[in-house]
Amino acid sequence: MSDLINxxxxxxxKMNEVILSKNNLVMKRLWNLDTNTYEDGALDKKTKEMLGLVASMVLRCDDCIKYxxxxxxxxNVTTEQLYEIFAVANIVGGTIVIPHTRRAAEYWEALLNEKN
Structure with a gap:
């Protein structure tokens, strides 16, 4: 696995373990809500993750983008699908999203190289 991904x-x-070890009920509920939000429902997991990626890019959260x-x-989102996701995020978020798109493209390439 690449250093970037590792x-x-x-x-x-590590930090999730630290945070959750403090046994704060609100934080645990938040983590649980986040997990459950991305489960299959009227929309499938794949669609929800793609929506999450667009939102993360528009909000400019690099950690969320990587996740x-x-x-x-x-x-199994394809590279072609991913670049359409990037296009939507850039149209919605504007040119300020471009630097995040660059880092997202770098991370995607690392993920692709990891699997090959």
Whole structure:
């Protein structure tokens, strides 16, 4: 796995453990709500992850972008689909999203290289 992917996943896992170990009910409920939001329902998981990626890009959250990119890769989103997601995010969010698109493209390439 690339350093870019390992660094993100290791830090995320470590800090999630720290936060959840404090046993704060509101934080636990928030984590649970987030998990349940992306389960299959009227929309499937793949669609929800793609929506999450657009929202994360528009909100300019690089950690969220990386998380949703990883989930999109797990759910077999294609590179062609991904670049349509990027297009929607850039139209909705404006040119300020371009730097996040660059980092997202870099992370996607790392994810693709990891699986090959």
């Amino acid at each position: 660094e993100f996943n290791d830090y995320r896992e 949703h990119l990883g989930k999109c890769r797990e759910l």
